[in-house]
Amino acid sequence: MTAESGVDVEEQAGSAREVAADASADGTIVSEVSIASASASETRHQQPRGTNGRFVRSPGPPEDPDADLPADRFLDREISWLQFNERVLQLAADPHVPLLERARFLAIFAQNLDEFFMVRVAGLKRRIATGIAVRSASGLEPREVLEQISGVAHELMALHARVYAEHVRPALEEEGVTIVRWDELSDEERDRLGTVFSDRLFPVLTPLAVDPAHPFPYISGLSLNLAVILVNPKTGKEHFARVKVPPMLPRLLRVEPGPDESPLADMFDTRFVPLEDVISAHLDQLFPGMDVREHFTFRVTRNEDLEVEEDDAENLLTALERELTRRRFGPPVRLEVEEAMDDHVMDLIVRELGVASSEVYRLPAPLDLRGLNAIADLERSELHYEPFVARTNPDLAPTESAKARDIFASIRKQDVLLQHPYDSFSTSVQALLEQAAADPNVLAIKQTLYRTSGDSPIIDALIDAAEAGKQVLAVVEIKARFDEENNISWARKLEHAGVHVVYGIVGLKTHAKLCLVIRQEAEGMRRYCHVGTGNYNPKTARLYEDLGLLTDDQQVGEDLGRLFNQLSGIAPRSKFKRLLVAPRSVRSGLLAQIHREIEHEKAEPGSGLIAWKVNSIVDEQVIDALYRASMAGVRVRLWVRGICALRPGVEGLSETVEVHSVLGRFLEHSRVFWFGGGGEPVAYIGSADMMHRNLDRRVEALVQITEERHLDDLRSLLERGASQEYAHWWLGGDGRWTRSHLDDEGEPLPDLQTALVAMHAKRRRKARRR
Incomplete structure (x- = not known):
């Protein structure tokens, strides 16, 4: 469930973000990321409201088509993305989700956040540094956005570590899957891992000292490192050294059973040890003659977005290859350090890397929980989702056959x-x-x-x-x-x-x-x-x-x-009949359909319907058009996986808008655009999300679906996605996402994706009978 990323709110004046996380009796973490669209500056930018709660329209200049819409109508896109990643984290904390899938969601959260910092945070910092950053649509100044991101990210990363340490790791141990630290190993296990160190680790490690002859080494992005404090026993002088944990080796080393243990033991008692623990235990071999006083792990995230000039398209491939070599030398945007790290060690690293204090994240070890993918890959079927095998669409082959169909x-x-x-x-x-x-x-x-x-x-x-x-x-x-x-x-x-x-x-x-x-x-x-x-x-x-x-x-x-x-x-002047193609006609085509839906609603109240399924919705023109549709009485049902900058359910603005989100074993990735059409529905599917990059800076294509049975299929899918009967999240007008996954008796609501698996299996059985 990566943000293609990737992947991706607000509350009160003065609170850059609230992340409240509490463990309920059943172990479920109830977590909320909420932030007001203008945050600390909300009172400065917020549209005034009347005593009935409705927005008071400011007249504005007559040439401004959106002058009658409230200024604070957009949620912040960066905070909305962080909320999406928080929903991933809620799945990791949910005891009703299969255990190894919870470990997978922890790894997905970590990877998503890495990419968010490498691209979104790095890009924002770059725009601020070059003076081209502007106030966001949510009303925030660029530095305010950075402050809010920092506040939310600190809360979420701490929560991520807690979910691992207090929920997932203990649950894994109960099932015989243990992540142990070095001091928890037996002498025999340490001896076996010592052999692994000598044979596989020692030859590839490169200890780098820092002294007048050796400047502070370059720390590559996303690498895990050991900061080592050494003391010369003869002079008593203290030295700093860095050891990079080799990224080509497994993040978690499996502790193999001893020769006297049953071969079946490894199936029911699987033990792993972090790679850095094995290296730390043998630092004396890397620095012979020195006393190893302390060692701590740290990790740097760098700007890894690309900037390529495309004036000469023939040189694009070469230019990109050149830019890729520069990517790993981008400026740092985040420093993760082991929470036990001494202040003087951290001060040295912070000074040498040139990061701000707000960019430092103190976290409990182990860092970099992307390595939990190794745990999630274990072959323990009882700890995974039910097995699923995709089947051939019955329109291509009514029955499964080993013989290739025409x-x-x-x-x-x-x-x-x-x-x-x-x-x-x-x-x-x-x-x-x-x-x-x-x-x-x-x-x-x-x-x-x-x-x-x-x-x-x-x-x-x-x-x-x-x-x-x-x-x-x-x-x-x-x-x-x-x-x-x-x-x-x-x-x-x-x-x-x-x-x-x-x-x-x-x-x-x-x-x-x-x-x-x-x-x-x-x-x-x-x-x-x-x-x-x-x-x-x-x-x-x-x-x-x-x-x-x-x-x-x-x-x-x-x-x-x-x-x-x-x-x-x-x-350049190609015209299309059943396609909408960005950057020329996707936005304008969808806006035209929204306008038609408003006309249908005016002609026959209650007939207007817009139902979309997208990954993200950020584009202000599109959101304003949906607001106007809602103000005209059109029902708007949005199924959004990730970022949503639209405020639903706001009186006088978006009362008829509902926004749902569904996350699960499959990453919801399709885009569907449905319009009621006054009884003659119009529907498109395609590659475009409602974001500036998709509508203005990409070649995207939507194709109109015309067959009645396919329209029925899309209608059914969208109705299921908007249904209260399945587990989902829903977005409130205040920017808060609320999870609805338990019924009145506290039992889990049905999972939409599981229902779709059953539906498609049933469809195949019907096709075989025909």
Whole structure:
């Protein structure tokens, strides 16, 4: 459940943030991150209210179309993202969630927060330093935003450590999974780990001393380090040294059973020790002749966002490769230190790194709980979610079979609406590309690639197609954050195989999820299309919830042909029939649909309905349009996984707006835009979130869904997402998220994703009977 990130409120004047966390009798942590949109400066920016609680409209200049809307109508996006990560943490604290999945959620929280600091916090600091930062839509000055982030992050990181230490770790121990410290090991276990140190650790460790001849070493981003205080026994002089914990080795070392123990012991009593504990216990071997007085762990987070000039598109690949080498030298934005660290040691590190006191986070060891993924990967089925196997969509194959189906024939028969991971990616999208690569009647394949997996069958299929003589175009987004190096590698590999590789349009990221297969058939050329909401990544397709449309519709085929020509060539005035394409028509197209819904509501009160499912909603124009729809009486149902800057349920502004969030075993990733249409619904699916970057700085595509049965499927999905019957979070107008996961008797509410697993299984059984 990463923020694609990633991933992503306010309360009273003067309180930058409140995070209240209490353990209830059943061990569930009740936690709230709340912060007023203007925080300490709210009284300065808040719109006045009348005695009835309604907003008092300020007249404003007549040329301002939003002058009658309250100034404090937007929640802060950075705080909203932190609230999203807090919801992840609540899952880690929930005893009703399978235990190893709780460990996974702790690791996800840690990774999400790392990326938030590397990108969002670093970017904000950079804009402040260069003088280009401006007041946020929530009314906060840039430094106020940083102060609020610091307050919330300190609270959440402390809570994260508590959930691990007080809830997850003890629960793991009860199940025979133990994370032990060095002093908890037996002498025999220490001897065995001493051998591991000598054979595997000692050769790769590089102790770095700090003295007049050795300046303070560079500390790479996200590396775990040991700060070591040494004393020369002859002179009594104190020295400082740093030892980097090797990132290529497991974060947690498994304590293997001894030769006299039963081989089955390891299955029921699994023990791990942090890697830094093993290194710390053998520091005397790294510094012979010196006395090791103290040692503490610390970790630095650096600015790792990229800035690449794109004036010359031909040099983009080389420029990005060059920028990647600079990434690890970005300025620090966070310093995590072991809470037991002496002040004089911390002062030295703070001084040498140049971090502010507000950027220092004192936490109980062990630091860097991303390593809990190793625990979450243990093969203990009783401690995981129920096993789930994706099945082939019945429109592609009514019955499961080892024999490959003719996917082209299936698409000719009917459009196919896919929902991953419930519908198998490998037997749908992947199968389309593999069959296209092998089919002699296929003349060309055009494909966008934003993120894909390491040993990707998608890449292999494109290479096979090119080597078979087909025309293959791959639009590779090499600026996909944190996947730049991976995508550069694939771009080079594809080029060497004869694939036409382009990097999209200068100044825009290509985020659209598109595939076009052109096939020669008896009646002429036919275009087979896939438009989706998720990346062409077989691995994440098993973890991310996404939608996709397979179709041979002529209009969609023509639209994709025009869009790919625009991406690979020069076609700035392309027009589309069933697609909305950013940056030109996604925002304007959705705003037009919102306006139509207002007109429907005016014509027939009670008929207006807007129901969206998105990852984030931040764009002010879109939010203001939704406010106006609500003020006109239109019902607005928003299903938001991450960031939401809209205030729902505010009298006189958003009384008809509801915002829900669903988190679970799968990362809710699809985007759906539904409009009631006065009884004739209009629906789109696609790659775009309601954020400035998606609407203004990316190539995004939404495709209209037209088949009645597919509209019914989307209606059912959105109704389930807005239902009170399933566990969810809901957002209040004050910016607080409240979790609703227990019924009146204190029993867990049904899980939406589990219900969808059952629904899709039932659909397959019906298809087999037909």
